[in-house]
Amino acid sequence: MKYEHLTIALDMHGCPNRCRHCWLGWGPNAGLGPEDLRFVAEAFRPHTQRLAVYDWYREPDMTGDYRELWQLCGALSTPGEKRDHFELASVPRLARDRDYPQWLRSLGVDVVQLTFFGGEEVTDRMSGRPGAYQDLLTAIDRLLENGLAPRIQVFVNKSNLDQMPFLDQLIDRLALPARCQAMGKEFVFFLHQGSCDGKNRDFYPQWLTPEDLEKIPPRLAAYSLKHWGAADLWEVFGRPEGELVEELLEDPTTQKMAQAEPVLYIDSSFSVYPNFTAPSPHWLLGNLKAPGRSPEENARAALEFYAENRSPGQHAWATVPVGELARCCGDRKSQRLFCKGDYIDYLLGCYLERTQGN
Secondary structure (H helix, E strand, C coil): CCEEEEEEEECCCCCCCCCCCCCCCCCCCCCCCHHHHHHHHHHHHHHEEEEEEECCCCCCCCCCCHHHHHHHHHHHCCCCCCCCCCCCCCHHHHHHCCCHHHHHHHCCCCEEEEEECCCHHHHHHHHCCCCHHHHHHHHHHHHHHCCCEEEEEEECCCCCHHHHHHHHHHHHHCCHHHHHHHCCCCCEEEEECCCCCHHHHHHHHHCCCHHHHHHCCHHHHHHHHHHHCCCCHHHHHCEEHHHHHHHHCCCCCCCCCCCCCCEEEECCCCEEEECCCCCCHHHCCEECCCCCCCHHHHHHHHHHHHHCCCCHHHHHHHHCCHHHHHHHHCCCCCCCEECHHHHHHHHHHHHHHHHHCC
16 A cells, blocks of 8 residues: 555654643653654655655654754655644743744744633643743733734633623733734734644533623634635534434434544554544554564555544444434534534544443
8 A cells, every 4th residue: 555645743752732722632751762763754754655744643843953953854854845834832831932933934934823721821722831921911012023914813712701791801902903004014813712623522511502692702712704705603613412312313424534644643652543533542543663574564554544444433424324413422502613624523422432432
């Protein structure tokens, strides 16, 4: 088996935060070295025509050698392979490394997404890191000083809904629309709940219900509608769970995850997962250091596992109809708001836990 294109991301250093919404969950911060990145790249190289290599999938640029690691990833990727830094950056580094914003610009980054949950106490608690809120404020200044626009996302549920008026006022206090406009850029802000998986699934009891939408300040609602291209907040936050259950009960469809150009996550123990939900035994494809085979053979076995939808999660998705997921795990009385696709993913996670354990 040889793919035309393959992207691999090694969780070399983890993440400084322990965000309570994180769909990737909380893994260890192992502190792997360049030799580990080379090991992973060479294990997968024989199985693809074009390889893109990343040294992170949780927090980018976490360590002081971030420039060297970016260059190493480029050297390990197929020559000419375009790699994207996306619109993500390390907030602690933005707050402490004055050269960092210009380095991001040199990579073509124009906008950086920042995550708030409310005021200082709430943002620090939800980020799992004291000082996170103040770092965000400093990061905004650093970005704007260097011609980069901050894009603000807010994860909202019943536990922090009362923080939305504070964030509405913060926009004015920081003069964000005017400061972005002065650079010729638009200020972007949006609300959402995120997907109900990983650590964010713990907030299922706090998921928004229809009456909560009326509590969102009008300006924050307008910003969010513009960002999502939605006509109203129902399009952003979805429909009541009970309605979705009734609709899905007769849905006979299944889904196969395997794609022609896979993106794979490799954790600090060298276990391999698809880039879907939090890494867990339900989605394990293999381990590059499994005994009895070479790293290249282990990589090939993981890719075959992926292509054939043989992990427990992939197998369930490919064989269990959506209607069965709804019958098994849906709550017909719930008014929690979900978008349809996110809700099916949530049901799949519940089904796997009920049938196969954590």
